Amino acid sequence: MSEHDCGCSKNPYLPEVATVLEVITESPTIKSFRVRFDNEEAWNSFTFQPGQVGQLSVFGVGESTFVINTPPSCKDYIQFSVMRAGEVTTAIHKLQPGDKVGVRAPLGNYFPYEQWKGKNIVFVGGGIGMAPIRTIMLHVMEHASEYGRLSLLYGARSPEDMAYKADLPGWLESDVLHTTLTIDREAPNWPHRVGMIPNVLKELAPSPDNTIAVLCGPPIMIKFTLAAFREMGFKDENIITTLERRMKCGIGICGRCNLGGKYVCLDGPVFSQAQLNELPPEM
Amino acid sequence: MSSLLFATPKELTGWLAGLASGHRVLAPRQEGPSVVFRPRTAEELASADIDALLRRATASPKQAMLPQCETLVTFKSVKDAEDPSKLTTTLEAPIEAEPTVLFGGRPCDARGFVVLDRPYLEGKFKDPYYGARREATTIVTQACPSAFYSCFCNWVGGTPSDREGSDILFTAVEGGFVLEVVTEKGQALVEGAGFADASDKAAEVEAAHAAAAASLNPAPELSHVMEKVASRFTDTAFWDKETVKCLSCGACTYLCPTCQCFTITDEGSQLDGRRLRSWDSCMTPLFTMETSGHNPRPSKADRMRNRVSHKFSFYPERYNGFFSCVGCGRCVVSCPVSLDIRHMVQAAVEGATIEIKDEAPAKAPAAVAEAPEAKVREAAPEVKVPAEAAAPEPAVEAAPAEPAEAAAPAAAEKAAPAPKAQKSAPKTAPKSSTRSKAKKR
Numbered sequence: 210m211s212e213h214d215c216g217c218s219k220n221p222y223l224p225e226v227a228t229v230l231e232v233i234t235e236s237p238t239i240k241s242f243r244v245r246f247d248n249e250e251a252w253n254s255f256t257f258q259p260g261q262v263g264q265l266s267v268f269g270v271g272e273s274t275f276v277i278n279t280p281p282s283c284k285d286y287i288q289f290s291v292m293r294a295g296e297v298t299t300a301i302h303k304l305q306p307g308d309k310v311g312v313r314a315p316l317g318n319y320f321p322y323e324q325w326k327g328k329n330i331v332f333v334g335g336g337i338g339m340a341p342i343r344t345i346m347l348h349v350m351e352h353a354s355e356y357g358r359l360s361l362l363y364g365a366r367s368p369e370d371m372a373y374k375a376d377l378p379g380w381l382e383s384d385v386l387h388t389t390l391t392i393d394r395e396a397p398n399w400p401h402r403v404g405m406i407p408n409v410l411k412e413l414a415p416s417p418d419n420t421i422a423v424l425c426g427p428p429i430m431i432k433f434t435l436a437a438f439r440e441m442g443f444k445d446e447n448i449i450t451t452l453e454r455r456m457k458c459g460i461g462i463c464g465r466c467n468l469g470g471k472y473v474c475l476d477g478p479v480f481s482q483a484q485l486n487e488l489p490p491e492m
Numbered sequence: 493m494s495s496l497l498f499a500t501p502k503e504l505t506g507w508l509a510g511l512a513s514g515h516r517v518l519a520p521r522q523e524g525p526s527v528v529f530r531p532r533t534a535e536e537l538a539s540a541d542i543d544a545l546l547r548r549a550t551a552s553p554k555q556a557m558l559p560q561c562e563t564l565v566t567f568k569s570v571k572d573a574e575d576p577s578k579l580t581t582t583l584e585a586p587i588e589a590e591p592t593v594l595f596g597g598r599p600c601d602a603r604g605f606v607v608l609d610r611p612y613l614e615g616k617f618k619d620p621y622y623g624a625r626r627e628a629t630t631i632v633t634q635a636c637p638s639a640f641y642s643c644f645c646n647w648v649g650g651t652p653s654d655r656e657g658s659d660i661l662f663t664a665v666e667g668g669f670v671l672e673v674v675t676e677k678g679q680a681l682v683e684g685a686g687f688a689d690a691s692d693k694a695a696e697v698e699a700a701h702a703a704a705a706a707s708l709n710p711a712p713e714l715s716h717v718m719e720k721v722a723s724r725f726t727d728t729a730f731w732d733k734e735t736v737k738c739l740s741c742g743a744c745t746y747l748c749p750t751c752q753c754f755t756i757t758d759e760g761s762q763l764d765g766r767r768l769r770s771w772d773s774c775m776t777p778l779f780t781m782e783t784s785g786h787n788p789r790p791s792k793a794d795r796m797r798n799r800v801s802h803k804f805s806f807y808p809e810r811y812n813g814f815f816s817c818v819g820c821g822r823c824v825v826s827c828p829v830s831l832d833i834r835h836m837v838q839a840a841v842e843g844a845t846i847e848i849k850d851e852a853p854a855k856a857p858a859a860v861a862e863a864p865e866a867k868v869r870e871a872a873p874e875v876k877v878p879a880e881a882a883a884p885e886p887a888v889e890a891a892p893a894e895p896a897e898a899a900a901p902a903a904a905e906k907a908a909p910a911p912k913a914q915k916s917a918p919k920t921a922p923k924s925s926t927r928s929k930a931k932k933r
Contacts, residue, residue, distance in 0.1 A: 220585050220587070220620050221617040221618075221619070221620075222564045222565060222585065222619075222620075222621075222756075222767075222769075223564075223565055223583060223585045224565070224583065226581045226582075226583060247581075266758075266767075267762070268567045268569070268581065268758065268761075268762040268765060268767075269567070269758050269759075269760055269761040269762045269763075269765040270758055271756075271757060271758045272756065272758075272767075294783040294784060295783035298783070307577065307578065308579075309569065309579050309581040309762070311567075311583070428786075453782075454780070454782070454788065455779075455780050455781065455782050457754070457755050457756045457772075458754070458756065460615070460616070460617035460619075461611065461615055461616070461617070462611045462612060462615075462617075462619060462752060462754075463752075463753055463754050463755065463756070463772070464752055464753035464754075464772075464774060464802075465753070465772075465774075465779060465780055466780075467798075467802070467806060469722075469725075469801075469805075469806055469809070470805070470806035470807070470809035470810045475615070475616065475617075489722070489725045489726075489801075490725075490726065491725075491788050491789070491794070491798075492788060
């Protein structure tokens, strides 16, 4: 992909010390953390591309990999959304504004948005999978005139599981984005769709012509949404997704996240379905 | 290109003892049933029995560059005197690299570092800890006097006297050793050592190398191993069968000179703690276990498939056809249930049913295309015997092709270990240039 200054010549294991500026409770299990490097020089020279990830750490506990879900235009902070699941994420959930964390970023590849100019884009996010969608979607929305029709289908189990509640009204009212929200089962006072993402997608029936599909979410959602896109005539090279694996180094050395000869941390996390078809089936 | 020097056993140990002031000298040491590379003192080295110093190490010297456990980052936080809720956190990265001489490893051990260099130093990100030690280390390698039963360097492009990765290669001859200086780093190490010139012993050295090569078991026909091993990925019955005995103990990975995997963990607290890197093993179920409980490699067959495929398919795919195996045979010797990677690779290749599209047999002589990079050495005709015995077809075809394609002396050298053909088999010409680049390091 394109060249940029990623600070590759630095010690890739040495994090930047960053301060938590704000903690947003998104859902019962998801919190978003807005952080900024303490070192002004490092912060001012920091750049990334939408889709790239970072290793966020609580010193003394450990590191975990999360996508940076703010768009690159946001210069005040970077945001990570973290679902509480294990040791590190539990420690992260205890963080308060003012606390110190470590950040190694940017790592990995990014969404190939340069190749999407002039095309329609259908974003589909399921649950915490909305995090990687958020960064690329916000980036593309900022440059909406360069793309065709932009639409979002965002689904969660229930209204309370839906993250980015602060963003939703803006997305629903946006002139450049056609937003559809859905939840799995009926809930009181829910004015939007009810139904599984693949089914709602089929009802929306986006045309595959000149259109890119970007989908992120849990494996089961990916499986059926992928099938739905294929059924609607989307070609595998136009279906883009992100992968998750257990990671440690984040730089393609520690040997954990390989899928065949590719490392998800280095060659991913963004892959087209056509690329995934070429890799060994080890999901 | 290289100079030959002669040292008696006493001169050699005396030289090492001298190097021990100013260097960390790592040399094999017998410890119970194991022979491991340990830092040795000048006194130990001065009085060392040379035979004891030259034992075949049961553990690889990987830890010369990659300690089993090392500190990547230390962190300290200080509370603000006015507002104790405010912390100032300071990080430090202790990159240590004392001048080191790694003495007495075998050519496979030295090549192991070339294999590790690719992920650690030649990618988008460089590992500064490994890099600093690599830079500070001079590798003095012992040409193998003869093959051990588990040796198979000839399957994966090596020879018992391979210079790749070594700064000095020494060979036992009548009355002592001939040291061949391979790199400038090696030259610096023998500067002022007072060793006699040994250009007159070149023939004796060659004969020793040839005898060692001839003592190896012939390598099987393994062309297109990369594609063929990859083609067995979905053959779960095959991997289940091959892995039935495996205990998932990971001994194979810890003893391996090319296994690169590690984990990163924190210890201490935010106020005073450190981030550690430790060797890890892809043979354990936790290696890829995700927090959700999902594991992409839940069974030992999945993990063995990954290990074997990484060495013979994924790594070659990523790095121009080079294997992540140097054929040292430690995994074969030390496996508690006698699993043998040679058997697994051979079975995977032989049972492969994929069609190799590009004319397979004609591909074998592709080794010849690489010949120009082979470090020049006079031909040793008798070495060809095992080669031809091993793979009659490619060897025979290779022979006439050589002079046409490559500088004759180099080609003759190259032809000796037939399985070098494996090295290039997966790919054709373009790889040559990459290989020469790699060799220059």
